[in-house]
Amino acid sequence: MSTHVLIVDDERDVREALGQTVELADLVPVRAGSYVEAKDHISTSFDGVIVTDIRMPGRDGFFLLDHVRKVDPELPVILLTGEGDIPMAVKAMSEGAFAFLEKPCGAKELLAVVAKALQARTLVIENRRLKLELDRGDAAARMLVGVSAMSDALRGRVRTVARTNAEVLITGEPGTGTPKIAEVIHLLSGAASRPFVKRPAAQLSAVDLAAALLEAGSGTLYLDEVTALAPAVQFALLEALEVGGTVRVLSGTSRDIVDEVAQGRFSTDLFYRLDLMRVHVPALRERPEDIPALFRHYVAQACEQANLVEPQITQDVIAGLMAQDWPGNARGLMNTAMRFALRISGGTDEDALVLGKGSGLAEQLAQVERSLLIEALQQSEGRSGEAADALKLARKTFYDKLTRHRIKPEDFRS
Structure with missing residues (x-):
């Protein structure tokens, strides 16, 4: 700090x-x-x-x-x-x-x-420290961007499971990047020089599965959203795992796989075969301190791909990013970063805050005023009088501003 x-x-x-x-x-x-x-x-x-x-x-x-x-x-x-x-x-x-x-x-x-x-x-x-590590680090450091303790733990877990030959189940909400975790595990494993084959489970037939296993050879097969496998394909995969072979199978899911098993939609035996080791990817709202680092990373990527000069990422942009819950997780952040890099807007709430489209001086000053009101209420734990005094505002003026910005003091009381 x-x-x-x-x-x-x-x-x-x-x-x-x-x-x-x-x-x-x-x-x-x-x-x-x-x-x-x-x-x-x-x-x-x-x-x-x-x-x-x-x-x-x-x-x-x-x-x-x-x-x-x-x-x-x-x-x-x-x-x-x-x-x-x-x-x-x-x-x-x-x-x-x-x-x-x-x-x-x-x-x-x-x-x-x-x-x-x-x-x-x-x-x-x-x-900046992380960027230096990315430039000279392993696949986990280069590809799993984040400065939070959760990100450090995730990179450590990925390195641990990569050293084994066991099947790995990767869980996380939609958009958290489970396919990238699978790729990093492969790159850190002894099979890094061999094929990495990725297939969406929902589209696989038993024949497709056999072809994917053959293509992976002695490398790695990743099945995305594995709970979407049809029953016949689940049975075929279980048979292939029971017989054994040189392919390592990694699987990912954004669903509650335990519930899928309990509801009879996913094979109990297959679940236990795939869940030998597990990696959970935390949602972005659980690690907000990673948002600026990820955003900068995605903006740099987009600018490099489009051969553009990187735009300035101001503190106001960072504040707009941090104000969001990011239900789309890293994927949603990446989409916003791409639009930011290309100077376009997708019309989303995130874009409105981050890109500041249509915000003149009056709107920007209103945002500053709203932030100061919220900060004062946070500091006073919702005590309006104390917050008004801190801002040196008359009570009526203070309450008028709260009404205009639709801020409720009770929301800040513990």
């Missing part, structure tokens, strides 16, 4: 006060009194965030923001603004600033925004 906070302000007392606030939150302050002092700390490897005043003698906060954008566009910059600077700060947000805070800001408000920025920076650093 990133912990450094570069504090830039020409007033020594302000720097010291902000530094103490940061230290009390177990973060590491780095103080600078000017752009010249600050720029030496700014690099693609800086694992923290920047909090800077706008108005400073000489090269001000906007000049610093511009420098940061040139060095590392994904390094979060939080602007501290006076009352008259807010229009400028809003403009700076559109140019890449992470957030702005009106001075004087309370410690709680500052630390909440810093925490979000540090979380975003941590994801960026982890994504």
Whole structure:
């Protein structure tokens, strides 16, 4: 987790006060009194965030923001603004600033925004580390993208089962990528140089199954959505497994296979033969920290295939991605990433948030306002008065905004 906070302000007392606030939150302050002092700390490897005043003698906060954008566009910059600077700060947000805070800001408000920025920076650093691993790692590191603990565990499980010759059952919701897991298991196995044959189970006849087994030879046969096998084909597969041979059979399903067995739709004997080892692929909503890494990966792939320059993936885009449940899992995310890379929209809710189609300044500011209201209610655990005070809003104004954005305080109470 990133912990450094570069504090830039020409007033020594302000720097010291902000530094103490940061230290009390177990973060590491780095103080600078000017752009010249600050720029030496700014690099693609800086694992923290920047909090800077706008108005400073000489090269001000906007000049610093511009420098940061040139060095590392994904390094979060939080602007501290006076009352008259807010229009400028809003403009700076559109140019890449992470957030702005009106001075004087309370410690709680500052630390909440810093925490979000540090979380975003941590994801960026982890994504870059992962890319280095992808460039020099094995098939699991290259093909199973993700920075979460669940992804680490998945890669470990895949490597373990790949070292055996046993049949493997791969489970996961639609779109989680069970066929890719099967391919990685094959590439990590001793049969990596031999054929990898993939067949959709629903379309297989007994004759097709025999042909697929023959084609796989001493390699690997993957049966996608294995519970869709017709009864006669289930029997043929069980016979082939009982006889034995050199083909390793991997199978995947998005259905509850135990229920399929209980309902008599899938052979009990075949289930036990296929389920010698199991790999479960978690849904994307269970590992949201993987969403930015996967999205960047898919965008890069799409741009490479279409010979396009990669578009900038801003913090607003990441926020739009993270706001979704992704019922289509990795496949749905990949589709959105492809449309994002090609600058087109499929008209989905995900595209609307991520691509920002039709959003003018008013709509963008409304989204920012809604995010601030939600954040204040989260911090106060749904206590409206406390949230209104944190935002320095009159009660009536606060409730009017909640009504306009269709936000209910009770949704944030534990």
